[in-house]
Amino acid sequence: MADEKKRWEEFNFIIDAQDLDIKEKGLLLIIFRYINYKTGYADPSRTLIKKLTGIKHNNTLDNLFDSLINKGFLIRESGKGKRSKYFIKVDIKNEPSSINITSAKIEPIVGAVIEPIVGAKVEPQKENKKKIKENIYIDLAFIDDVIDKVKLTQEQYNKLVDKFGNKFVNNQILALDNYIANGKGTKYKDHYRALNTWCNKNKDQHSYQSNIKTTTTTKQYKKFEFD
Known part of the structure; x- marks a missing residue:
């Protein structure tokens, strides 16, 4: 009390x-x-x-x-x-x-968990009985402080990282944010689906470039060894 x-x-x-x-x-x-x-x-x-x-x-x-x-x-x-x-x-x-x-009538803030005050009368809502899941998006400034367009929940970000790797996913998020900022990605309503598509599309190219770099480095090392 x-x-x-x-x-x-x-x-x-x-x-x-x-x-x-x-x-x-x-x-x-x-x-x-x-x-x-x-x-x-x-x-x-x-x-x-x-x-x-x-x-x-x-x-x-x-x-x-x-x-x-x-x-x-x-x-x-x-x-x-x-x-x-x-x-x-x-x-x-x-x-x-x-x-x-x-x-007093307590009006809830969207996304907040209301703790009733002792003695207050809270009117029960009879309409909109379906529970609406509120998406709480994470702040992606830890990747780059310019990112403010891409919207992801913590669960969605974790799924992408588990599937494609941290560094690769962060690069794709930054690329998508720039794409939206330039007015080309405003059509994307679900950024998680868009990033999943981007990552699937670009992962093969990323792997190919990494293999080329590794192969080139190996050849240079062998050439130096025999010289």
Whole structure:
């Protein structure tokens, strides 16, 4: 009960913050939704954050992050090849908003797992009974920081790597991203299927070129040996 009360006060603090505009509050609330209270931080991917905020450009998102950090509401720890860790700083000594918790209706964020607040009335949804699987795409910036067009889930990426090898798959992902960026690959709706086709098509050529390189190196070595 105490944890739920504290969490509600933190939520109210973000809503009541006078130093934040609506975009900054929206971003901060999304980070707040994904905080793991055992670790003390949230680590949603940039792809998920952009999807939930509706922000398409990295510069716009980075400017919002920088503003929240400079205003003292957020701490970000970045690691190369890893997701950033976000720590929210709130001051719950201030009086929270006078919101009637017992009559509050909680609207879910797409892709989030909602933990009900004690005492809140949650209206059950009767429509759309079919469960829709939400695809959470991974951030492929660990391959190359320019990649922002190709969309793959972690499961799809792992399947491609298991089938074709890490280095080869990463090269194909970068090639597809450039292809889409140049306006030639916008027709691809399923990037996993497209990459699978690309890899199957190009693997024979890749193997052939590798064999030529190996054969040439062997011949040069033998020539040097007999000279």
